[in-house]
Amino acid sequence: MAISVETFFLNPDAEGTLQAKIQQMIAEGILSGRFRKGEKLPSSRKLARHLGVSRITVTLAYTELQASDYLEARDRSGYFVSQNAPEPPEFDARAPGRDTIDWSRALGRRFTGGNTPEKPQDWSRYRYPFVFGQTDPSLFDHANWRHCALQALGQKDFQALTTDYYDQDDPKLIEFILRHTLPRRGILAQPDEILVTMGAQNALWLTAQVLLTQRRTAAIEEPCYHALRDILMQSRCYLASVDVDRDGLPPADLPRYADVIFTTPSHQAPTNATMPMARRKALLEKAREMDALIVEDDYEFEISFLRSPLPALKSLDTDGRVIYVGSFSKSIFPGLRLGYLVGSRQFIRECRALRASVLRHPPGHIQRTAAYFLSLGHYDSLIRRMGQVFARRRQVMEQALADHGLGVEGRGVFGGSSIWMRAPDGVDTAELDERLRARSVLIEPGQPFFRGPAAPRNYYRLAYSSIPSERIPDGIAILSEELAHLRRLAL
Incomplete structure (x- = not known):
């Protein structure tokens, strides 16, 4: 992929010669991660015309960057970001202290601070994802x-x-x-x-x-x-x-x-x-x-x-x-x-x-x-297929929950895709969630559904919309083990 020439701007506050400024501009682009390995740079003629400098100045900058292993030249193709170029740092590479605004005063209203939980984006890599509201790729048309x-x-x-x-x-x-x-x-x-x-x-x-x-x-x-x-x-x-x-x-x-x-x-x-x-x-x-x-x-x-x-x-x-x-x-x-x-x-x-x-x-x-x-x-075909599969999964889950004596607090009369659960008193399901993730099990802690600091912490939701029937019993067994462990600690 070619890097657009429009993304190149010389920093007016940069020190040194024009050649040094061009080298710094390209090196910063690579170090910040904006320019990636294998991407093609504009031709020296095009970049020179865009920056308003001589072509030889750009050519010399490219040559120096090639010598430093930031760039590599390919016959008849031009210059590319080198495969051996330095890796961008994992932290924000911007210079510190640029933001001088007092945002505590500048913000007229705040929309953060609510109780909406942060749901894992990588839920599908878990073996037992009892997560609500996600799509099962095996069912989707x-x-x-x-x-x-x-x-x-x-x-x-x-x-x-x-x-x-x-x-x-x-x-x-x-x-x-x-x-x-x-x-x-x-x-x-x-x-x-x-x-x-x-x-x-x-x-x-x-x-x-x-x-x-x-x-x-x-x-x-x-x-x-x-x-x-x-x-x-x-x-x-x-x-x-x-x-x-x-x-x-x-x-x-x-x-x-x-x-x-x-x-x-x-x-x-x-x-x-x-x-x-x-x-x-x-x-x-x-x-x-x-x-x-x-x-x-x-x-x-x-x-x-x-x-x-x-x-x-x-x-x-x-x-x-x-x-x-x-x-x-x-x-x-x-x-x-x-x-x-x-x-x-x-x-x-x-x-x-x-x-x-x-x-x-x-x-x-x-x-x-x-x-x-x-x-x-x-759509109607999809809903019918989902209903048939969900009915089977719900049956398997209810049987597994009964086998382990886990406390079911609410079921949908007509169906749905989840079961509302209650853990023993003294069990914090946020802590339970942490322990379960280490064993590739995802649940949804219930505390965010309640209002205030005194909200109960022993509720949780189990969904069966995104987990195959054959994995449900093993996932519930792991859940039961961790619940028993936390209950013993709470006593």
Whole structure:
């Protein structure tokens, strides 16, 4: 690969001759890692013209760098970064002390400090990855997704690929969601009542920005999806946590002053509790009494392999007070970052305007690829295949957990992809996670799902979406051993 001549600039503060400055510029590029071994440098003529110096000056600089083993010359091809060039240091090679800004004063707002955990990017190298929300490459329909992507890149779809939708979305994707996805949840909507988002988290952020102020209160489940809590804390609204039970969010425990209620009725995150029909109706009635809005995060309804899911809260809503959040990132793959919001026209209009000011719209070719994947039936086939495999994995996991006497705290009534667990009192699952990683086992500690410094530390989540059935028993056996060890230490 050739290094662009536009990346070369002489440092006006550098000392020495022009030749020395050019040598320093190239050597710093190699030492910083910007120029890599085997990359071709611009010709002496081209670099001289770009820098406004004589060609002989550049040639002499190249010759000196070749003598120092920074560069190597190849017959009739020019100069390249030498294979024997010094390795870039692992630390930041910038000169210290350049940043003189007092960022504690300069930052107007802070968005760090939340409780969202850092998930390992190398999860697939672990032999027993009980991790939530990742894609199993053995289940994904690579061939048909590639075919749909190529179709979306074709001349026929040139407009969808290249157009600036500004604040609009791909009409093919909107049509599929309206005609196929939402009716499966009992929801009927119009095109101006739906907005495509960059995943469910982006949908929740847009919702919080539009609905909440510093004077309003959001009611959230305890425990709840940790990223939602971070979003709401950044909005500076008041937060009221409501403890969930085996049926999810109890309407009777909601504070009367709440303005917006966030809930996950189909698969409570993270306990997997499923809200029964009577409670769903009671929640709608309670929200009506309070004149509150409800945000329904239906993040995993497709993974219902035990029996058909209950109708969405949105389908039971007769007042327009429920805002529905859906996502394809859990069912297709998380890197897709494609979700959607369904709500009243006035609400969607404001979310659309906010989205346009931040990112305009999700990339057109991603929307069109997803639209083809959905409309050609590949998505339904993928969901059926996942359901069959997940049912088997869940059966194996439940048997392994029972064999070792491990405490199951919550299962999804209709399916899902994980089981909520409780370790013995005194066991810190963050410490358990550390010990398990050394034995190639990944779990998800539960403490980030709870609010405050007094949050319980003995919960954890086991997912079966990314681990083959045959590995589950051995992974659970290792988990049981480490739990027993930590329990003995806690006594």
